[in-house]
Amino acid sequence: MFNIIGIDPGNNVGITIMTIDEYTFDIVNIETKTLILSNLAGESLIDRCILLNKIMLNIMYEYQPYMISMESSFLNMRFPKAVLQLSQYINSVLLAINEWNKYCVVRNYPPKLVKRYIGAGGNADKNQMLLTISKIDEITKHINVNNITEHEIDSLAICYLLLKEIKDNPLIGYITN
Numbered sequence: 364m365f366n367i368i369g370i371d372p373g374n375n376v377g378i379t380i381m382t383i384d385e386y387t388f389d390i391v392n393i394e395t396k397t398l399i400l401s402n403l404a405g406e407s408l409i410d411r412c413i414l415l416n417k418i419m420l421n422i423m424y425e426y427q428p429y430m431i432s433m434e435s436s437f438l439n440m441r442f443p444k445a446v447l448q449l450s451q452y453i454n455s456v457l458l459a460i461n462e463w464n465k466y467c468v469v470r471n472y473p474p475k476l477v478k479r480y481i482g483a484g485g486n487a488d489k490n491q492m493l494l495t496i497s498k499i500d501e502i503t504k505h506i507n508v509n510n511i512t513e514h515e516i517d518s519l520a521i522c523y524l525l526l527k528e529i530k531d532n533p534l535i536g537y538i539t540n
Contacts, residue, residue, distance in 0.1 A: 364391060365429040367529070368422070369522025372434060372452040375399050376415065377514030379522040380426050388530045393505040395515035400452075408448060412455040419456050423463035430535070431460060432525035434517065435471040468535070470525055474517075480527070481520045489513045496520060 365385055371377035375397060382392040398418060400411040433456065460467055478487040483495035493516055497508045502523060508516065528535055 366426045367522060367525050368426065368428045368431045369518040369520070369525060370419075370431065370433040370456060371514050371517035371521060372456055373449055373514070374401060374411070374452075375512070375514045376452070377512065377516070377518035378422065379515065379518040380422075380428075381522050381526060383429075383526065383529075388526070388533070390501055390505055390526070393502065393519070395506065395511050395519060397512045397514045408451065412451050415452060416455040416459045419459035420463055423459060423467075428467065430468045430470065430525060430529065432470045432472060432521045434477065434521055435473050470528065472521060472524055477517070477520050477524055480524050483520075489516070492516050492520065496523075499523070 364382055367381050367383060369377075369379040369381070378396045378398070380394045381390055383389070384391050398415070400415060404410040404414040433453065435453075457469065460469060475486070478492065481492075481495050481499070483491045487495065492513070493508060496516055496519060497503060502508065502519065506519075508519070511519070
């Protein structure tokens, strides 16, 4: 067995941990979490980034992931300043991963690619993502997607994309970024 992790970074961080059978590449277990950083560390961006870094480092040590996938930074035209904050959250996560294991492969996926890949369409909203994920039997036999947050749905889709990449090329974990 090995673990892979999908991360939807932001003020509200979605995290998915998939346990995978190393011979069949079937999903054995799925865990999801949402971190609401403003509830945990207040309004200071630096405090939220420091806390996110510590939490992610703990997750790395606990789950020992084979690979990690994360949504890449993007410019949201409705909130153009958010890209700066998102980039800082991403860097906090990357610092934690690097401190844990500087050789761990991290795959970064643009949000539109993740949405398109799972079949929701590049501009899918939260409801379309939930509907699409709920039709993937490989996922729904391990987790009730109606009981998880939109951030967990996104991290689940990100993690699932990584799993599909691993199935297509099992040596992908040995390819460095």
